Amino acid sequence: MADLWKSGSIADVRESLRYLRQNRSRDSERVLKYGYPLIKKNSSSLENIELWEVYEQVYIAALDSHNNSIANELLDKIIRQHGAKSLRVMTLIGMRKEQQEEYEEAEKIYGQILAIDPTHQNAMKRQIAVRKEAGDLEGAIKLLNDYLKIFLGDTDAWLELADIFIGLQMYKNALPCYEEIILAHPQNHHIYSKYAEVLYSVGGYEAFKMARKNFAYSYELCEKGNHRALYGILMSSISIASTKQGKGEKDNETLFHWALDQLKEEYKREDPSKLKFLDAYVLQE
């Protein structure tokens, strides 16, 4: 996609912007650099719906990049076209307030949106973002829980909640969040590794065993390049062996040596000069 941007052609820039919108990704620097000239000079080449989607996208990129003059210009045009009473436009105005760190004003606007539509997803998310930015993590957790009661399948929200809990070192609270994500995406090996890493932080024989199991499943789902899972099995095995219940467990020793051998093969293949690092990992006998 980097090549599409560089070509500079209208079609390629439109395609890049569309790709980012469809994948809900952000690349604010490039969106601003290529998207703003597109709407300034070539707006006639865009269909009406696409044009205003690009306006919104470039506006958000301008907020991200702290380009206030472009942000103000685009917001004025959006308001003139769609009116300041549109809930979508009110969300954009709220985001401008957030960018200016006027959090009370932003919350007021989101509150007004939710008074009209109590399940307005974007407004609810922005409220959570404001609480988080203001350092009120307890408030953010409460709002996230309220949001997830309505939008149970929003994986990003579960990840966000897990992230806040982990930041507060509330690892046991983070675990159910990952369990929800696993239910929604049972083939995603990354999630099993993340879940296992949090289990590892919980600590104790049972948690280490669960961690090892999830690292192993992550590796089963994706072997190629999954060093993270292999190291996870290695470390979990070492930790299990250091516990009273796990000391001398034969299965544990087998798994430890298996993971170590897999890693040695990977390093031999990819970077033999780093093989020596694996000498540091020793299972307590």
Added chain:
Amino acid sequence: MVKYLSDSEKEILSVIYRHSLAHPSQFVFGALLGRSNDSKVTIESAVPIHHGHPLNIFIEVSLYQVDFVAKSKDLQVIGCYFVSEDGNPTMSNAVINIAEAFKTQFNNAIVLSLDLESSGQKLKTKGWSSDSGKSWKGIFSNDLRRSQGISLQTFE
């Protein structure tokens, strides 16, 4: 009373600063390598380790590898550095968790951080040591001119 020294302050702090710039909205941490001799600890280099939440597994995996590499260069792990998401140097529970892990490698471990929130024209740092004790105490606070690099030879 342990004295912490370094002849490579500029290089060490530039590693830490660049690590924090590479991940501006995230917590970063790394290891400090050096040598200890009686009551003197010389900090020789900094090794970036991780960005994001410092879960135990990341700390432990890195300690294994960094310690191994340090020994191969006749150095030892003598502490760690961190830069928090908001640039504010505080010994939070997460930082204490990291520091305690590094203390298992070296009893007089030092913790170094950049105070990006207070830094304006000058780059400010902060340090802590447990000095074989149970709690972590602030040991110095330094102002360093960004454009001129580090001027002080000792951190004490």
